[in-house]
Amino acid sequence: MTDTADLPREPERPSGWLSPEGIAAARRSLPLLYVDAVPVRVDDSGDVVGVGLLLRVTPEGVMSRALVSGRVMYHERVRDALLRHIEKDLGPVALPQVPPTPQPFTVAEYFPTPGVTPYHDPRQHAVSLAYVVPVTGDCRPQQDALDLAWLTPEEACSEQVQVEMNGGQGLLLRQAMAHVGRMP
Amino acid sequence: MTDTADLPREPERPSGWLSPEGIAAARRSLPLLYVDAVPVRVDDSGDVVGVGLLLRVTPEGVMSRALVSGRVMYHERVRDALLRHIEKDLGPVALPQVPPTPQPFTVAEYFPTPGVTPYHDPRQHAVSLAYVVPVTGDCRPQQDALDLAWLTPEEACSEQVQVEMNGGQGLLLRQAMAHVGRMP
Amino acid sequence: MTDTADLPREPERPSGWLSPEGIAAARRSLPLLYVDAVPVRVDDSGDVVGVGLLLRVTPEGVMSRALVSGRVMYHERVRDALLRHIEKDLGPVALPQVPPTPQPFTVAEYFPTPGVTPYHDPRQHAVSLAYVVPVTGDCRPQQDALDLAWLTPEEACSEQVQVEMNGGQGLLLRQAMAHVGRMP
C-alpha cells in the first residue's frame, strides 16, 4: 500500500471529476479499491518456487519489503489495473500471467484504524483484491524500489522477512502461500 | 445496483469528508466498492434449492428483478456491508449465513459505458464483490421492493426471469448458480 | 485421516464390488477420495471465532488433535460425505452448514511417501477436498474421540496445538484460517 505516487494522471478530466483535493477528501470518505499482486515464479507443473518482493525505503527511512500494490482507477478493469501495477513495479518485460478468473484468493481490507482487520493503512480505507501472478520474464524494480528479491516460499514466510513487511502485507503473503499450498 | 437511497448517513462527519456533492463527484472519478448478495435457500446438505429475487419498479416504471446489492461504506467491513444490505432488503429476521471467507465467487465490474464488461451501471463505475448467502429466517421485502420471490435455480436462470434483470445481474445470478453447481 | 473404521458398510454389495481385501488393495493402487472439514463457530457477520478440534489417542498411545475427515463412498455425493463425517464425529445435532458450493478452499494430497507434498498418510494415497464448515448446534465427540475442544483461531494456529496434529492436518488448519482471514 505504498503507491503514494499513484495519483490520477488521466489525460482528460471531464467537468465534475475530483480534483487532487477531492481525491484526498475521498480517501477520508470512501473505501478505495486496490489490487495486491504476489509475483511468483512457477515450475513446469505450476508449483510456486519463488516469490518476488520489492525492497523499498519508507518515508521514515526504514527498509521494508512489499508486494505489488496499487489503486484501481476510474473506468479501469481490475485485470488492467493488475497489469499496470505489475509493469509499474517490475518493468515492461516481466511477462505476467494475469489469472483468467476475477475471483481473488482473498480480499484484504486495510483500515485506517489499526485492529479492525489484520491490515492497516494509516492514509485511508483501502479494500484490495489479492491475486497470485506468475511472471516469466525479466523483472527489474522500477521507480522507488531499490531491489526485487526472489525468495523461496519458506524464506518469504520466515519471521525475518515478515517483520520487514508493513500494514499486514506479511500476512497477505502467507495467505497467498497457503492458497498455493506452499505455506511452511 | 439500485441503492440510490444508500447515501452516507454517518452520524458525524469529520472535516475534510465528502459532502453529498463530493460523493456525486466521486461517482464520476473513482470506482465505488459494492457487494452483491445472492440470497438462497439450501437443504440439509447445503444444496441450493431456492433463489430469492427482489421485485422492484424502476424509475421508468418497468418491473424488474434484482439481487441484494449496495455500497460498502467508509470504515465498514465487507461482511458487515453484506449483512447491512441483506437486512435492509430482506428484513431483520432473514438470518443470513454470511460466508466465513472473504473470497467472493466473482467480482462484477459495473461500468458506466456499456460493453466494457458484461455489467453496466449508467450512474457510476462500481466494482462489486459477489457472494452466495444462505438465509434461513423469515424474509420480507423492505423499502422500495414490492415483493421477494423464491424461485428454483432453473426458474431463476430461465430466459423469462433473466430479461427482467438489469445491468448484468442476470448474468451474475447465473454465475452464482454455476458456482454452486446448480446452473441448468 | 483417521477413519480406520470407515470401511464400506453398504447394505447390499453387487457382484463385482470390492471385498475388504479389494479395498485394501485399492489403497495401494489408487488415490482415494476424502473430505476434510474444519468445524468452526462464527459470529453474526460470519467471522470465525472458534475452531473445533477432536482429541484422539493414536494406536501408538499418543494424544493427537484432528479435523473431521473421512472417505467419500461409492455413489455418495461430496456434500453428503461431508455431512456424514461431521455427524459421525460431532454427533447428530451439530447442525452443520455445509457450503453451497462444491469448490473446496484447497485440495490436500496425502501421500504414503513423506515429502512429496506437505501431507502424509502412511496407509494410502488420499486426496482430500477441504472445506470450512460452520456448526451451530450442540457438538459431542463420538466414537473414538475423547473430546472436542473449541479453540480460537490464534490458539489453533499456535505451535503448541500444531505439534499435536498429524499428517499435515496442522498445515491444513492454518490454510483454512488463512482462507477465512483469521490466520494470526
Added chain:
Amino acid sequence: MTDTADLPREPERPSGWLSPEGIAAARRSLPLLYVDAVPVRVDDSGDVVGVGLLLRVTPEGVMSRALVSGRVMYHERVRDALLRHIEKDLGPVALPQVPPTPQPFTVAEYFPTPGVTPYHDPRQHAVSLAYVVPVTGDCRPQQDALDLAWLTPEEACSEQVQVEMNGGQGLLLRQAMAHVGRMP
C-alpha cells in the same frame, strides 16, 4: 470422461496392487479421482479469448466434443496429472500454464446413475477436479482425437456446441466460462 486407454502403466507393480480386473472392480466400488482441464487462450490481460475443444468419435460412431480429462494415478500429484493429460491430448508443445493453486473452480461428480448430479459417466463414479488452463504453445490433437477446435467463449456456450458434449461436460464448460467472467 473418455480416457478408456488410460489404464495404469506403472513400470513396477508391488505385490498387492490391483490387477486390471481389480481396477475394473474398483470402478464399481470406489469413486475414482479425475481432473478436467478447460484449455483456453488468453490475451495480455488474462482475459479468455478462446476455448479449445477436442473432437472425437464415440464408440457408437457419434461425433462429440470434449474437454481434456483423465484419471489421477496412484502416487501422482493432481498438478502432474493435469500436465500429463494436457500433454496426452494437446501434444508436447502446448505449453500449459497449470494454475499455481490446487483450488479447482468446481468439482464435477460424474455418477453412473443419471440424475443424481448434472454429470454422468455410465462406466463409473468419477469425481473430477476442474481447472481452467491457459495454453500458449502449439496444440495438436493426439491419439483418438480427430481435431482440436478453438472457439470463442460465446461459441463454446452456444446450443449447437453444447449438444455435442457428453456427460455434463457442456455444463462444466459453461461453469468454467462463468468462473472466468466470459459466460454469454
